[in-house]
Amino acid sequence: MEAPALAKPQEHPKLIVSIGPHMHDQETTAKIMWTVSGALLPAALMSVYFFGMPAVMVILVSLAASLASEAAVQWMLKKPVTLSDGSAFLTGLLLAMNLPSNAPLYIPAVGSFVAIVITKHLFGGLGYNIFNPALIGRAFVLISFPKLMTTYVAPASQFMAVDAKTTATPLVLLKEEGMAKLLEIFHTKAALYQDLFLGNRAGSLGETSVIALLLGAAFLMMKRYITWHVPVPFIATVGLLAWMFGGKEGLLSGDAIFHMMSGGLILGAFFMATDYVTGPSVRAAQVVFGVGCGALTVLIRLKGGYPEGVMFAILLMNCFAPLLDRGMKSRVFGKAEAKGVKK
Amino acid sequence: MSDSVNYGTIVKNGIFGENPVFRLALSLCPAVAVTSGVKNGFLMGVAVLFVMTMVNGTVSLLRNYINPKVRIPSYMFIIATWVTVTDQVMAATQRAVYKDMGLYIMLIVAFAIVLSRAEMFASRNKLLPSMVDGAAMGLGFLLALVLLGVFREFLGKGSLWGYPILGQKPLLIMILPTGGFFAMGLMMGWLNWLDRKFFGGTGASSGGH
Numbered sequence: 001m002e003a004p005a006l007a008k009p010q011e012h013p014k015l016i017v018s019i020g021p022h023m024h025d026q027e028t029t030a031k032i033m034w035t036v037s038g039a040l041l042p043a044a045l046m047s048v049y050f051f052g053m054p055a056v057m058v059i060l061v062s063l064a065a066s067l068a069s070e071a072a073v074q075w076m077l078k079k080p081v082t083l084s085d086g087s088a089f090l091t092g093l094l095l096a097m098n099l100p101s102n103a104p105l106y107i108p109a110v111g112s113f114v115a116i117v118i119t120k121h122l123f124g125g126l127g128y129n130i131f132n133p134a135l136i137g138r139a140f141v142l143i144s145f146p147k148l149m150t151t152y153v154a155p156a157s158q159f160m161a162v163d164a165k166t167t168a169t170p171l172v173l174l175k176e177e178g179m180a181k182l183l184e185i186f187h188t189k190a191a192l193y194q195d196l197f198l199g200n201r202a203g204s205l206g207e208t209s210v211i212a213l214l215l216g217a218a219f220l221m222m223k224r225y226i227t228w229h230v231p232v233p234f235i236a237t238v239g240l241l242a243w244m245f246g247g248k249e250g251l252l253s254g255d256a257i258f259h260m261m262s263g264g265l266i267l268g269a270f271f272m273a274t275d276y277v278t279g280p281s282v283r284a285a286q287v288v289f290g291v292g293c294g295a296l297t298v299l300i301r302l303k304g305g306y307p308e309g310v311m312f313a314i315l316l317m318n319c320f321a322p323l324l325d326r327g328m329k330s331r332v333f334g335k336a337e338a339k340g341v342k343k
Numbered sequence: 344m345s346d347s348v349n350y351g352t353i354v355k356n357g358i359f360g361e362n363p364v365f366r367l368a369l370s371l372c373p374a375v376a377v378t379s380g381v382k383n384g385f386l387m388g389v390a391v392l393f394v395m396t397m398v399n400g401t402v403s404l405l406r407n408y409i410n411p412k413v414r415i416p417s418y419m420f421i422i423a424t425w426v427t428v429t430d431q432v433m434a435a436t437q438r439a440v441y442k443d444m445g446l447y448i449m450l451i452v453a454f455a456i457v458l459s460r461a462e463m464f465a466s467r468n469k470l471l472p473s474m475v476d477g478a479a480m481g482l483g484f485l486l487a488l489v490l491l492g493v494f495r496e497f498l499g500k501g502s503l504w505g506y507p508i509l510g511q512k513p514l515l516i517m518i519l520p521t522g523g524f525f526a527m528g529l530m531m532g533w534l535n536w537l538d539r540k541f542f543g544g545t546g547a548s549s550g551g552h
Binding site for chain 2: 140145
């Protein structure tokens, strides 16, 4: 989640003219950024618990590279260096959450650089980026290092486990070997769901533990930093379409619960698709945005070349966010012509 | 029709001031498509250089005989003729490369830059300036493609002109179309920055004609 454009300290004009009503409260970009980062903490801790030291290293390198890129690019562009607003920190953290724990450490570094410099600052900085920086960073490294980025390790039982066992994520297993193989590994459906819920499975750092992510998401919803309008339609669409088309025994035989809890869906729906900058801000448009993300995710998961589609789904819908906003903005009452009136 | 022609200006214009790829943002499709390697980019550039020189020359020679009402179809015939010649020569002499990018050689027919120079320059200038203009524009295109090719092949395959240098593939994305757009955008921005910083330019026009 990136900040709204109005909080750019370097671009404060002398006189601010905007259309009322004006509401003032205590929220600042920095506060939102740090709170969202805090909401990711449970998931980050769970990833350290499950994947051990390598996860710590990936997170640290990603954060360091993000902050360094932000400082460097702002210094080079002669803008005030705004590390303390937390946006670079959050981007770095989100990127780390999207990487496998055994990724060589140059991957988070390259990803952070692409996220901060190319996706954010070359498009004008915080508030002007079209695409979610962390996701572009991830897409870049996924395409650049396809092998390293799709080799996952099983959760280790010990913190300092050296010989991590390479394994496939549940979604890869489902795609390549089917549900039977999954059940062979996890024994029963109930055990499978339980491991998915807790996060005891192979996957990117922050995406595995559903409960930790939901905890953070609930906190953000309580603070009203995010609303249900994007995540709920997103996840529900994935569940519905996966149930309808995801099964081997014809229509309506797919496993909705499995699809909703696996991959990066929970992380993506609550923490990435809800980005203020790259998602729509009109409520109705947010619902359409969520449904679109869900539909594209299922399409990629079931029919595409990749086992997981959340990232590309969100990025694709990012393109449509301004269009959705424009097409669905609320009508201005008491005016003959609503032309030129901004929401 | 200009009486005194400054060839230096024409050449500079083709390579820098109105570089087809980086300043006019024309013919970006082939620029992205064939520059995954330096060699392909270079040969494509040479083909365009040849076609543009010959087309501009031919159009200039015939400029007083072509009825303005049918000038565009006439130019297209001339362009198609020279592209066919290039295509056949390539097919005969560069088998391996031709298999890779033969399709794009054919597509030179549709390059906006070729038609636009025929219309804007060759149709109202004498033979020699027209050919120089075609050559300069072609050279600008060639240089842009080689620059992109070097950048993308080095980062994407770790090699140059097919010879391995790094011994590994640092950033696979660079030889994919996505990487082509990345490279194009970054390079255009970098050149604009150079222009503004050292030559007092105002940066490229937004392009897209």
